[in-house]
Amino acid sequence: MEDQEENMGGFNGVMEPNYSRELDVAVRAVQMACFLCQKVQQGLISKSNGQVQSKEDNSPVTVAGTCSLSRALATSCDLHVVLGTLTMSFGITYNTKKEKLITILISLAEITSHKTDWSVQATVSWLLSESFGSKNVSIVAEEDVQSLSKVKAADLLESVVKTVNDCLAEAPRFGLQGPQMALGTSEVLAAISRCNSNGGPTGRFWALDPVDGTLGFVRGDQYAVALALIEDGEPVLGVLGCPNYPMRKEWLSYQHRYHRIISKLTPPTSESWDKGCVMYARRGSGEAWMQPLLQGHKKLVWPNSARPVQVSAIENPALATFCEPVEKSNSSHSFTAGLAHSVGLRKQPLRVYSMVKYAAIARGDAEIFMKFAKAGYKEKIWDHAAGVVIIQEAGGVVTDAGGSPLDFSKGLYLEGLDRGVIACAGAKLHEKIIGAVDASWNSSSL
Ligand SMILES: Nc1ncnc2c1ncn2[C@@H]1O[C@H](COP(=O)(O)OS(=O)(=O)O)[C@@H](OP(=O)(O)O)[C@H]1O
Numbered sequence: 442m443e444d445q446e447e448n449m450g451g452f453n454g455v456m457e458p459n460y461s462r463e464l465d466v467a468v469r470a471v472q473m474a475c476f477l478c479q480k481v482q483q484g485l486i487s488k489s490n491g492q493v494q495s496k497e498d499n500s501p502v503t504v505a506g507t508c509s510l511s512r513a514l515a516t517s518c519d520l521h522v523v524l525g526t527l528t529m530s531f532g533i534t535y536n537t538k539k540e541k542l543i544t545i546l547i548s549l550a551e552i553t554s555h556k557t558d559w560s561v562q563a564t565v566s567w568l569l570s571e572s573f574g575s576k577n578v579s580i581v582a583e584e585d586v587q588s589l590s591k592v593k594a595a596d597l598l599e600s601v602v603k604t605v606n607d608c609l610a611e612a613p614r615f616g617l618q619g620p621q622m623a624l625g626t627s628e629v630l631a632a633i634s635r636c637n638s639n640g641g642p643t644g645r646f647w648a649l650d651p652v653d654g655t656l657g658f659v660r661g662d663q664y665a666v667a668l669a670l671i672e673d674g675e676p677v678l679g680v681l682g683c684p685n686y687p688m689r690k691e692w693l694s695y696q697h698r699y700h701r702i703i704s705k706l707t708p709p710t711s712e713s714w715d716k717g718c719v720m721y722a723r724r725g726s727g728e729a730w731m732q733p734l735l736q737g738h739k740k741l742v743w744p745n746s747a748r749p750v751q752v753s754a755i756e757n758p759a760l761a762t763f764c765e766p767v768e769k770s771n772s773s774h775s776f777t778a779g780l781a782h783s784v785g786l787r788k789q790p791l792r793v794y795s796m797v798k799y800a801a802i803a804r805g806d807a808e809i810f811m812k813f814a815k816a817g818y819k820e821k822i823w824d825h826a827a828g829v830v831i832i833q834e835a836g837g838v839v840t841d842a843g844g845s846p847l848d849f850s851k852g853l854y855l856e857g858l859d860r861g862v863i864a865c866a867g868a869k870l871h872e873k874i875i876g877a878v879d880a881s882w883n884s885s886s887l
Pocket residue numbers: 650652653654655656657765766767768769770771772793794795796814815818821824
């Protein structure tokens with residue numbers, strides 16, 4: 442631990458001074474974003490959230506209703522519980538058509554996650570602008586301000602402004618300066634609208650995924666806050682906040698309901714650092730780090746007990762674990778099952794929401810990550826940039842399925858990506874997977 446204190450998590454003193462301030466601010470901002478997400482998620486899951494919002498239109502969708510429904514979704518997959526919540530919150534009866542219920546469920550989950558997306562985006566954008574000057578900050582991010590302005594729900598915008606202000610009020614605890622007065626609606630919208638960069642091959646911009654793994658977030662499962670600094674088309678800093686990342690790796694592979702039951706029986710304490718971390722790395726440093734999320738009312742003292750992370754040394758496919766998206770609509774499970782069989786992977790795939798998969802490889806909790814989206818889907822840069830730097834600096838390899846590096850210089854998308862994304866702990870496993878993709882691609886339906 443002494444070494445860490447001396448080199449400040451690997452980026453001060455003996456290390457190159459490049460990007461040290463950017464990294465420091467980015468890690469603190471992601472810590473704050475995780476704090477914000479946790480607050481919202483606690484609101485979704487807690488028994489008594491008192492957020493009652495007035496309705497200005499006739500829409501039955503209120504933030505309070507959204508919360509109680511998401512709570513029901515998060516705590517129970519039992520349709521009767523969900524239906525009961527719908528009945529109480531929205532006056533929807535058991536006779537309501539299944540299709541209509543599904544549409545309502547989807548739109549409620551979307552509203553909840555969008556609220557968090559916008560709140561995180563505003564918070565991170567505001568913090569970066571305060572630290573580096575708004576003229577120097579250019580951000581590529583998932584949500585655009587038009588969609589928030591378009592939403593005909595003033596209470597949602599009001600709720601975003603409140604969430605942002607509640608979070609920014611805690612900035613001094615995270616070692617950052619908060620606003621002197623609470624931000625108004627226009628300032629929050631301005632912060633969100635600063636995230637309008639289109640990326641590209643030159644200059645410097647940040648890539649932010651405010652809540653990656655939307656479904657994981659609304660279900661109380663894995664999700665991530667991802668922030669990367671990209672310079673001249675190359676990610677140079679990666680920061681990944683993983684609020685629900687369990688320090689006991691076996692819990693990653695358990696179903697989320699099991700995890701929740703166990704954590705209720707033995708609640709994780711702040712001291713034991715059982716859950717939640719921020720991982721970070723600077724390109725070319727050869728080091729990747731992980732620090733716990735700030736807990737309770739503590740103050741963040743850098744490097745906040747950071748410890749280095751490294752990829753696994755496992756090279757034998759029979760002992761390796763591969764991870765992939767939970768949803769087969771996001772990546773073909775049948776294709777990866779074929780690859781796994783042909784290279785001799787024996788373990789069950791670890792299906793985890795979000796960029797937590799990148800974190801799992803960097804931390805040595807899994808050896809391979811594969812994603813093969815349907816033809817025509819274009820991978821977005823914010824879904825990968827932070828994870829790529831962290832895995833590479835932790836000793837791993839990330840390429841497309843043709844073995845080429847991911848290209849972050851072409852705008853919002855990983856243009857030219859060959860078939861899919863493959864991240865591995867080491868070169869030997871990587872070669873095997875690439876070879877297997879080549880051998881089976883033509884006979885696949887992808
Ligand atoms: N059709 C399709 N195919 C492939 N990828 C898609 C697709 N649609 C969306 N996305 C993007 O995938 C992000 C979620 O990826 P995950 O690996 O977390 O998938 S999963 O939720 O575990 O299934 C997800 O990120 P978030 O939107 O932040 O959750 C999307 O950017």
